[in-house]
Amino acid sequence: MKPSTFYITTPIYYVNDKPHIGHAYTTILADVLARYHRLAGDPTYFLTGTDEHGQKVQRAADKAGMTPQQQADSTVVHFQNLWKRLEITHDDFIRTTEERHTRVVQACLQDLFDRGEIYRAEYDGWYDVTSETFVTEKDLPEGKKPEDLPNIVRIKEANYFFRMSAYQDWLIQYIRDNPDFIQPEHRRNETLGFLRKPLQDLCISRPKSRLSWGIELPFDKDYVCYVWFDALVNYISAVGYKTDDAMFAKWWPVNYHLVGKDILTTHTVYWPTMLKALGVAQPKTVFAHGWWLSGDAKMSKSLGNVVNPMDMIDRYGVDAFRYFLMAEMILGQDASFTEEAFVRRYNADLANDLGNLLNRLTNMTRRFCDGAVPALPPGELDAESADVRAVVLAAVDKCFALIHGMRIDQGLAEVLNAVKRVNKYFEVKQPWSLAKKDDKSELHTCLYVAAESLRILSSLLQPVMPEKMEALRKALGLEGVCSLEDLKVFGVFPAGREVNEPGALFPRIERKEMPVAPPAAPAVSPAEGLIEYADFARVKLRSAKVLEAEKVPGADKLLKLQIQIGEERRQIIAGIALHYTPEQVVGKTVVVVANLKPAKIRGVESNGMLLAASQGDQLRLVTIDGELPPGASVK
Numbered sequence: 001m002k003p004s005t006f007y008i009t010t011p012i013y014y015v016n017d018k019p020h021i022g023h024a025y026t027t028i029l030a031d032v033l034a035r036y037h038r039l040a041g042d043p044t045y046f047l048t049g050t051d052e053h054g055q056k057v058q059r060a061a062d063k064a065g066m067t068p069q070q071q072a073d074s075t076v077v078h079f080q081n082l083w084k085r086l087e088i089t090h091d092d093f094i095r096t097t098e099e100r101h102t103r104v105v106q107a108c109l110q111d112l113f114d115r116g117e118i119y120r121a122e123y124d125g126w127y128d129v130t131s132e133t134f135v136t137e138k139d140l141p142e143g144k145k146p147e148d149l150p151n152i153v154r155i156k157e158a159n160y161f162f163r164m165s166a167y168q169d170w171l172i173q174y175i176r177d178n179p180d181f182i183q184p185e186h187r188r189n190e191t192l193g194f195l196r197k198p199l200q201d202l203c204i205s206r207p208k209s210r211l212s213w214g215i216e217l218p219f220d221k222d223y224v225c226y227v228w229f230d231a232l233v234n235y236i237s238a239v240g241y242k243t244d245d246a247m248f249a250k251w252w253p254v255n256y257h258l259v260g261k262d263i264l265t266t267h268t269v270y271w272p273t274m275l276k277a278l279g280v281a282q283p284k285t286v287f288a289h290g291w292w293l294s295g296d297a298k299m300s301k302s303l304g305n306v307v308n309p310m311d312m313i314d315r316y317g318v319d320a321f322r323y324f325l326m327a328e329m330i331l332g333q334d335a336s337f338t339e340e341a342f343v344r345r346y347n348a349d350l351a352n353d354l355g356n357l358l359n360r361l362t363n364m365t366r367r368f369c370d371g372a373v374p375a376l377p378p379g380e381l382d383a384e385s386a387d388v389r390a391v392v393l394a395a396v397d398k399c400f401a402l403i404h405g406m407r408i409d410q411g412l413a414e415v416l417n418a419v420k421r422v423n424k425y426f427e428v429k430q431p432w433s434l435a436k437k438d439d440k441s442e443l444h445t446c447l448y449v450a451a452e453s454l455r456i457l458s459s460l461l462q463p464v465m466p467e468k469m470e471a472l473r474k475a476l477g478l479e480g481v482c483s484l485e486d487l488k489v490f491g492v493f494p495a496g497r498e499v500n501e502p503g504a505l506f507p508r509i510e511r512k513e514m515p516v517a518p519p520a521a522p523a524v525s526p527a528e529g530l531i532e533y534a535d536f537a538r539v540k541l542r543s544a545k546v547l548e549a550e551k552v553p554g555a556d557k558l559l560k561l562q563i564q565i566g567e568e569r570r571q572i573i574a575g576i577a578l579h580y581t582p583e584q585v586v587g588k589t590v591v592v593v594a595n596l597k598p599a600k601i602r603g604v605e606s607n608g609m610l611l612a613a614s615q616g617d618q619l620r621l622v623t624i625d626g627e628l629p630p631g632a633s634v635k
């Protein structure tokens, strides 16, 4: 039987600009999945690269006063350096200007042309210069005419077309018959919705007189290939299509094409029909993830809110950045990036839970066992220790199952829950008290169980935080990485290993300022840590009436509110100004966290926090349904 190979790709990124957090995200996601598959022993191939032809790159080159090739050569370095910095373990990096790619594109074009799948025709119609696509009036924003839009121009020229329309019925049926083909399901429905309109043939050429930066059509020197036709072929040219049959048979069909939701149609309509016409098998899954938003807003250069991955890494380290991106985004939905959310999660999961567990374990091993992890005393484990073992072993299965199901956030939450369980184990067992007993067997069991748990849990986190988990394992006296088999057994920790000073693995980040209003709350995932009622009860939620509201000068997101809670009047700064005008909030009965420590935000005192629900770029205040005096407690 063929071993279960795993081939995964990222989109190839345009070299018109430096990479940003979105590019970093897809690439880290692919890296994490590739690493989990390697850990599971699957032969794995991970491809990324750059898309170097077309108008976007040509324009960037013109602006920079370079040739397009110079533009590509200088920009590709930023991607390659960033991938190094982010510990990306791709097996190949393809550039579409490489000969190994261009000749495969030409071979595909020739093949399709020879078989009549590509034909020449006169085109007379509208062209969108921004998206480089031919459009009809019904593709335009509602109520707009082509003449109203500066990016829409009239074009009359001969071009080459791929008979995409011929595959419409086949494609609809294929998508219906193969539920895994487009994931998540709402994206599958989106493509099926798109296919309800008649599919046009795809123009796959650009006359050189208009755009010369591309791969020349092998059957007409006056034309270059449309950038998307060229780019999509990278997924097969890199693994030996038409050049290395054995390699191609080994890796194709690809397991996952990871893409952002912006490029769904090209990957689930253009690409499958191209493959069908070429007689090549379909990808197993095209998975479209959502957007990273900056707070609640779309990241865009003009808004100046694009997150630069290099800045985040410089400030907080590579592994914490990787962890945040993986733990925070529910695959398929949009996610919000704010530094506050980053710091909150970092402090909670990494500094408090994981880092703290390692410190406690190594400290106690040094204090009570001369720095060597004790052997597990013979006999059955007591109930508490056995429960820890069960939780840790269950985390291995759950984590892998969730990762396979593309629920990365939940997989990580399972591991972090197990970490919390081991911390709780220390609270219950109180090894510092056990150390005072003459019989040390309970102490030894406790430290051994904790060390063994951390061996397993750190291995589960290794694909996400490779460097830090290696450091953690070194601190426990362990070398190398575990295989999946080693993770399924509890009790193989080599006793007697000397623990080392871990240093501050995840030093706590102290923030002078508390977050403004709640940044886009991620949807609650069921596997995330459950809390006790007592934990919830510590948060005092109260209804409050907004008496006055005004903008905070120089801070376009903030409103300064005077609110009444019972008899008390307070001032709160809330980050809602992009969603509410001062007039809209005055008079509302809202819900506030009343026992939050006061903080200064932009130098202005804030006494509490307003609750709001947000998703994507929308935000709505939580209000009271009906009449209640301000100050009522909310439970």
Ligand code: MSP
Residues within 6 Å of the ligand: 010, 011, 012, 013, 014, 021, 022, 023, 025, 026, 051, 231, 232, 234, 258, 259, 260, 261, 262, 263, 290, 291, 292, 293, 299
């Ligand atoms: N060159 C094409 C892809 C060709 S693939 C055959 C392209 N390049 S791109 O440079 O614009 O990169 C787009 C991809 O970057 C998205 O599909 C997504 O993977 C990633 N992201 C860019 N911005 C993003 C966010 N704000 N959030 C998450 N990912 C996004 O399109």
